[in-house]
Amino acid sequence: MSNINKCIIIGSGPAGYSAAVYASRADMNPILISGPKPGGQLIDTNDVDNYLGFYKGINGKELMDHCEKHARRFHTEIINQSVINVIFSKKIGGIHKIFIDDHQKFLSTFGVIIATGSRPNFLGLKKEKEFIGLGISFCATCDGFFHKKKCVSVVGGGDTALEEALYLSKICKKVYLIVRKNFFKASKILQKQIYKKHNVEICFDSIVQEIIGNEYLEGIKILNKKKKIQKTIFISGLFIAIGHVPNTEIFENQIELDKNNFIVVKHPKNSTNKPGVFASGDVVDFRYRQAITAASSGCISALELDRYLSSF
Numbered sequence: 567m568s569n570i571n572k573c574i575i576i577g578s579g580p581a582g583y584s585a586a587v588y589a590s591r592a593d594m595n596p597i598l599i600s601g602p603k604p605g606g607q608l609i610d611t612n613d614v615d616n617y618l619g620f621y622k623g624i625n626g627k628e629l630m631d632h633c634e635k636h637a638r639r640f641h642t643e644i645i646n647q648s649v650i651n652v653i654f655s656k657k658i659g660g661i662h663k664i665f666i667d668d669h670q671k672f673l674s675t676f677g678v679i680i681a682t683g684s685r686p687n688f689l690g691l692k693k694e695k696e697f698i699g700l701g702i703s704f705c706a707t708c709d710g711f712f713h714k715k716k717c718v719s720v721v722g723g724g725d726t727a728l729e730e731a732l733y734l735s736k737i738c739k740k741v742y743l744i745v746r747k748n749f750f751k752a753s754k755i756l757q758k759q760i761y762k763k764h765n766v767e768i769c770f771d772s773i774v775q776e777i778i779g780n781e782y783l784e785g786i787k788i789l790n791k792k793k794k795i796q797k798t799i800f801i802s803g804l805f806i807a808i809g810h811v812p813n814t815e816i817f818e819n820q821i822e823l824d825k826n827n828f829i830v831v832k833h834p835k836n837s838t839n840k841p842g843v844f845a846s847g848d849v850v851d852f853r854y855r856q857a858i859t860a861a862s863s864g865c866i867s868a869l870e871l872d873r874y875l876s877s878f
């Protein structure tokens with residue numbers, strides 16, 4: 567095993583760093599490739615209020631700086647490049663090849679932990695990216711609390727949008743649910759629940775046309791496409807729930823993906839269909855999408871990889 571690595575971690579979000587801490591403490595000498603977004607999705611947010619242990623809340627970038635330092639403390643090697651291609655072996659004890667930015671260069675390894683996360687879909691409006699953390703959010707569980715007893719809006723008509731709207735309806739004064747079509751894509755059971763909520767106003771056939779506010783979100787202009795009526799809604803929070811795209815393009819044809827391109831893993835081990843390749847965090851998880859669940863999942867992959875390496 568001498569000149570072949572034991573553990574390559576792809577991604578530097580909570581899942582990747584958590585895997586790195588556990589893998590390095592188990593003497594796997596991990597190499598972590600940080601990718602196009604070092605620190606992952608949390609670097610886009612000011613307030614992380616629900617990560618256990620940080621009882622006063624913490625800035626997202628600061629939290630991820632702590633995670634990087636934690637991994638470095640146990641001598642994880644960090645390469646600030648991206649993986650552009652992989653070739654995974656089908657055999658137990660086989661060697662996987664991980665190609666980084668320069669295609670000529672590849673790393674050989676017995677074990678891989680994929681933690682490349684996902685990215686939320688945007689509406690494509692002006693000020694949308696600028697106001698992330700300033701009223702615009704992709705996660706009701708993360709940010710709903712900041713809008714307690716206030717008016718908010720959720721955009722989307724699928725399961726995620728209705729789940730977000732249901733969650734917010736319990737803590738917010740009013741929720742405007744903006745749906746592009748004249749029907750929901752969401753499951754019938756969620757639709758039933760949403761129709762029962764007196765503080766949820768459903769705006770079918772509607773799109774967000776404009777984001778209002780100078781330094782932070784103050785409202786939105788929406789258009790009912792059918793009736794051709796425009797109206798302004800004053801809200802403190804806009805929750806965009808029109809889907810997430812997993813960062814799995816480089817794994818196509820190498821690993822089993824589901825119909826939405828998330829990596830398929832066996833629970834509870836996080837093992838993929840290739841021996842020695844594990845996957846963690848949002849690249850697998852389209853349901854919870856939390857920093858703490860990603861970190862937990864990274865820990866599991868590292869522990870399972872350790873067991874795998876001892877098995878041959």
Ligand SMILES: Cc1cc2nc3c(=O)[nH]c(=O)nc-3n(C[C@H](O)[C@H](O)[C@H](O)COP(=O)(O)OP(=O)(O)OC[C@H]3O[C@@H](n4cnc5c(N)ncnc54)[C@H](O)[C@@H]3O)c2cc1C
Nearest residue numbers: 577578579580581601603606607649682683847848855857
């Ligand atoms: C704006 C915003 C605010 C949020 N706020 C909260 C919050 O308050 N609390 C909470 O619990 N959750 C929050 N979340 C969700 C949380 O950020 C995610 O659940 C979490 O970051 C997922 O961690 P991850 O490690 O799976 O992936 P990510 O954080 O998405 O990290 C993915 C990593 O993979 C790397 N990568 C991608 N492609 C490649 C490649 N080809 N080669 C190498 N590396 C690659 C990227 O560079 C990145 O480092 C928020 C999300 C967003 C977008």
